[in-house]
Amino acid sequence: MFQLILLSCFAKIKQDRSISSVYHILKGKKSAQTIQDMRLYDLGSYFGIYKSLNRAEFDEEVRYLNKVGAISNPTDNFVYLTNKGKDILNSKNQLDIDILNGQAFEHIAPLFEKRFMLAIQVASHLRLNKLSFIPIVEDETAQKWIKEMMISKGFSANLFLSHLYDELLEIGESLSNYWMEIFVDRITSDKQVGQSIQQLSINYNKSNHDIHLILTAVFHYIFTKIEKDKYQYKLLAYISDGLWIDNSLTISARKTYEYVQQGYTIETIAKQRNLKANTIYDHLIEIAYVDKTIKWQTLLPDANYFKILEAIKKSNTGKLKDIKQLLPESISYFQIRLVIALNNEKMMG
Amino acid sequence: MKQTIEYQLENIFGHTSFKLGQKEIIEDVINGKDVLGILPTGSGKSVCFQLPGLIFGGTTIIVSPLLSLMVDQVKQLKASGIKDVVAINSMLDPVKRAQVLENLYKYRLIYISPEMLQNEFILKRLIKLNIKLFVIDEAHCISQWGHEFRPDYLKIKDIINQLDQPPVLALSATATEEVQNDILAILDRPNMKKHIYPIDRKNISLVVEDLPDRKAKIDYLIALLKQRKIPTMIYFSSRKEAEQITLILREQLDNFSIAYYHGGLEQDERLLIQQQFMKNQLDIICCTSAFGMGINKSDIRLIIHYHLPTQLESFIQEIGRAGRDGEQCISIVLYSKNDVQIPRNLFHSELPSTDITSGFINSLENLQFNTTNEIEKYVYDFQIFNETQWRFIRYHLEDFLIIQKDKLDISSEKLVQFDRFIKVKIEERLKYKHHKLNDLIEWVDHSRCRREKLYQHFQSNYSQVEEFCCDNCGLALEEWHPKENNKFDGTSLGWKERLRWVLLQEKNNESNAERNH
Numbered sequence: 018m019f020q021l022i023l024l025s026c027f028a029k030i031k032q033d034r035s036i037s038s039v040y041h042i043l044k045g046k047k048s049a050q051t052i053q054d055m056r057l058y059d060l061g062s063y064f065g066i067y068k069s070l071n072r073a074e075f076d077e078e079v080r081y082l083n084k085v086g087a088i089s090n091p092t093d094n095f096v097y098l099t100n101k102g103k104d105i106l107n108s109k110n111q112l113d114i115d116i117l118n119g120q121a122f123e124h125i126a127p128l129f130e131k132r133f134m135l136a137i138q139v140a141s142h143l144r145l146n147k148l149s150f151i152p153i154v155e156d157e158t159a160q161k162w163i164k165e166m167m168i169s170k171g172f173s174a175n176l177f178l179s180h181l182y183d184e185l186l187e188i189g190e191s192l193s194n195y196w197m198e199i200f201v202d203r204i205t206s207d208k209q210v211g212q213s214i215q216q217l218s219i220n221y222n223k224s225n226h227d228i229h230l231i232l233t234a235v236f237h238y239i240f241t242k243i244e245k246d247k248y249q250y251k252l253l254a255y256i257s258d259g260l261w262i263d264n265s266l267t268i269s270a271r272k273t274y275e276y277v278q279q280g281y282t283i284e285t286i287a288k289q290r291n292l293k294a295n296t297i298y299d300h301l302i303e304i305a306y307v308d309k310t311i312k313w314q315t316l317l318p319d320a321n322y323f324k325i326l327e328a329i330k331k332s333n334t335g336k337l338k339d340i341k342q343l344l345p346e347s348i349s350y351f352q353i354r355l356v357i358a359l360n361n362e363k364m365m366g
Numbered sequence: 367m368k369q370t371i372e373y374q375l376e377n378i379f380g381h382t383s384f385k386l387g388q389k390e391i392i393e394d395v396i397n398g399k400d401v402l403g404i405l406p407t408g409s410g411k412s413v414c415f416q417l418p419g420l421i422f423g424g425t426t427i428i429v430s431p432l433l434s435l436m437v438d439q440v441k442q443l444k445a446s447g448i449k450d451v452v453a454i455n456s457m458l459d460p461v462k463r464a465q466v467l468e469n470l471y472k473y474r475l476i477y478i479s480p481e482m483l484q485n486e487f488i489l490k491r492l493i494k495l496n497i498k499l500f501v502i503d504e505a506h507c508i509s510q511w512g513h514e515f516r517p518d519y520l521k522i523k524d525i526i527n528q529l530d531q532p533p534v535l536a537l538s539a540t541a542t543e544e545v546q547n548d549i550l551a552i553l554d555r556p557n558m559k560k561h562i563y564p565i566d567r568k569n570i571s572l573v574v575e576d577l578p579d580r581k582a583k584i585d586y587l588i589a590l591l592k593q594r595k596i597p598t599m600i601y602f603s604s605r606k607e608a609e610q611i612t613l614i615l616r617e618q619l620d621n622f623s624i625a626y627y628h629g630g631l632e633q634d635e636r637l638l639i640q641q642q643f644m645k646n647q648l649d650i651i652c653c654t655s656a657f658g659m660g661i662n663k664s665d666i667r668l669i670i671h672y673h674l675p676t677q678l679e680s681f682i683q684e685i686g687r688a689g690r691d692g693e694q695c696i697s698i699v700l701y702s703k704n705d706v707q708i709p710r711n712l713f714h715s716e717l718p719s720t721d722i723t724s725g726f727i728n729s730l731e732n733l734q735f736n737t738t739n740e741i742e743k744y745v746y747d748f749q750i751f752n753e754t755q756w757r758f759i760r761y762h763l764e765d766f767l768i769i770q771k772d773k774l775d776i777s778s779e780k781l782v783q784f785d786r787f788i789k790v791k792i793e794e795r796l797k798y799k800h801h802k803l804n805d806l807i808e809w810v811d812h813s814r815c816r817r818e819k820l821y822q823h824f825q826s827n828y829s830q831v832e833e834f835c836c837d838n839c840g841l842a843l844e845e846w847h848p849k850e851n852n853k854f855d856g857t858s859l860g861w862k863e864r865l866r867w868v869l870l871q872e873k874n875n876e877s878n879a880e881r882n883h
């Protein structure tokens with residue numbers, strides 16, 4: 018699969034761009050150049066699908082493609098597909114790689130996967146009343162999310178598992194058995210500890226890259242399904258909650274977003290990142306446009322929220338200054354901007 | 367009080383009784399005495415400080431050089447519901463670290479690496495705490511005659527003196543008398559109460575197999591392993607060989623589940639392999655010494671050293687992971703004469719070569735560094751020394767006052783002296799390591815009881831065993847019948863069945879389980 022993706026990329030960029038540009042696409046580099054490449058050469062599906070790829074592995078794979086005669090010699094950093102390469106690309110079933118949609122999902126996939134894996138482990142242990150186990154996902158953001166899920170009203174490990182089973186079974190039906198075998202092997206519950214990428218690679222006689230990409234593709238397929246119908250895949254949609262943040266966030270705001278999700282205060286974030294508090298406030302506004310699920314109450318008491326909302330409605334111009342005049346001194350411009358952002362629906366994912 | 371600590375033991379850890387030595391050490395610690403505890407691996411050393419730490423109000427500091435051990439202990443404590451524990455080490459990301467440091471007083475147990483302890487900022491924070499107990503784990507690291515000498519351990523004494531004189535508990539699983547005395551002297555606590563327990567383990571049989579080459583080793587492994595399916599660890603000195611032997615064994619041993627583990631794997635992947643082994647989902651694990659530090663698995667039955675270890679201390683520690691449940695288990699060393707070169711090469715990677723060191727000293731004179739950081743960056747950027755080598759050099763530079771707290775003092779005179787000194791020091795360390803290796807080889811070549819020989823360096827006596835003592839006392843492996851691993855279920859099903867099973871949707875079991883609740 019990885020080789021097929023590489024061939025497809027090289028075919029698309031022709032010899033306009035270097036092989037490094039393909040590497041950056043796969044890594045999902047957020048630079049103006051890479052984003053432009055992605056748009057210009059129609060590489061959106063592969064954007065950010067392989068963030069853990071390192072350059073040495075990438076180069077090795079490129080050298081291999083050259084060795085088997087599928088591409089020209091990569092020494093000058095530019096390659097084209099040989100006839101053999103074209104044949105390989107055309108003869109293979111493209112449906113598999115068509116499932117990938119990095120541009121739309123690259124920012125959802127990593128955290129979703131962590132939540133998904135950890136939630137299954139936690140729910141299966143709770144279901145059997147086993148309270149002592151070592152979480153397989155160490156990511157604190159994911160752990161925090163799980164904790165909140167478990168204490169949320171109406172949470173039942175039993176229902177969680179049975180809904181998840183139904184949804185995965187349905188989704189899996191339209192994927193190849195082969196992929197689903199790998200996917201299920203990867204899951205950790207009370208019954209089994211998931212297999213590492215390395216183990217899957219040995220068991221299924223595929224490269225590490227292919228295993229990674231197959232798992233990624235299954236997740237992308239799940240996202241496509243959720244996007245189409247949140248209500249049919251209620252549980253999977255629930256796991257993805259708050260992750261459908263728009264790609265338009267700047268990298269700096271995204272970093273802030275991660276810290277906010279981990280519960281850090283504005284002051285701590287500003288101090289640690291060596292930024293002014295005002296910059297962090299700007300990030301928060303940016304985030305508020307795209308993610309409404311973060312707990313804003315610490316920044317804005319409920320009472321003020323409603324006051325501001327009313328003032329926005331009352332004000333004819335919608336200008337910040339006019340709104341501010343309708344409100345008590347103590348309410349800041351930031352809080353007003355925040356309420357405006359939170360009530361702006363157009364960018365909701 | 368006695369009732370209380372026993373009650374706490376059950377309450378916190380779920381153990382109904384203390385293991386050998388634990389209670390005596392804990393009682394002395396609670397009574398405010400300084401204690402040196404030598405307990406065999408697998409005897410629950412950590413309970414000796416975790417229990418008092420959790421009973422005391424205030425904070426317990428645990429200095430530990432082993433990152434993975436620290437992380438595993440914190441994980442295990444958290445899994446058992448004790449949340450106010452933390453590990454401060456280089457792996458913590460800066461924001462998280464800042465948050466931890468701001469809230470240090472909230473933690474009852476603080477694990478910290480010796481490097482972090484030397485960070486002025488962190489030290490200042492620690493001084494403000496109400497520290498009730500100061501623990502030095504792996505205390506043999508303090509002595510240069512200990513098998514894992516860590517120069518930065520020598521500074522611990524100064525740090526303790528800056529604190530409000532809390533009682534000190536030094537723990538180790540392997541320390542010769544020489545090392546024990548060193549610990550007391552370096553900590554400057556001559557009245558430390560010693561609790562020394564024999565480290566020989568009656569339930570571990572000792573076997574050495576002379577095998578001429580790699581092929582013989584592989585044939586031997588396959589013939590041996592295929593007889594019984596039991597939790598097995600195979601230690602390697604090289605990551606690559608661990609991987610390759612895994613592949614060969616997988617091919618040759620049907621129905622066995624085998625994986626490898628070494629420091630080169632991603633953290634998430636390591637965690638999966640570890641837990642598979644814990645759950646007996648894996649039968650055999652091919653690993654380097656990176657594995658096993660924090661492994662709390664009680665039923666490991668067979669420990670094989672595919673390569674020769676570097677000295678008896680680490681060997682004793684590694685085999686100590688077997689049979690913690692007290693059941694019979696076996697250690698087998700696969701020995702081929704050529705292997706001796708492997709640890710020798712390892713020594714040279716642990717100590718800088720005298721040539722490179724001289725070159726480095728030259729550049730100290732010529733490159734006009736202004737700060738320690740500049741030197742350190744230079745060392746890493748140009749890969750002059752690896753981490754272990756640099757730690758060694760750096761310590762001695764500090765000792766010579768060439769590197770000082772906030773300045774450098776580089777003069778030609780001093781450098782000439784240093785050059786002379788460090789060469790002698792490197793030779794001395796190498797000689798020492800070779801001497802330790804020779805002890806090990808002597809043991810391997812020994813023709814009488816291996817048990818007697820193995821422990822003679824560490825204690826005056828050992829418990830004799832009748833059956834399954836060692837190969838030289840006539841051990842018959844075919845008479846050994848340990849309980850075997852069940853076949854791991856769920857592997858042969860198709861994905862739909864397996865998904866159902868993994869997500870606990872098996873109709874029959876489910877309704878039964880519900881009725882039982």
Ligand SMILES: [Zn+2]
Nearest residue numbers: 815835836839
């Ligand atoms: Zn014997």
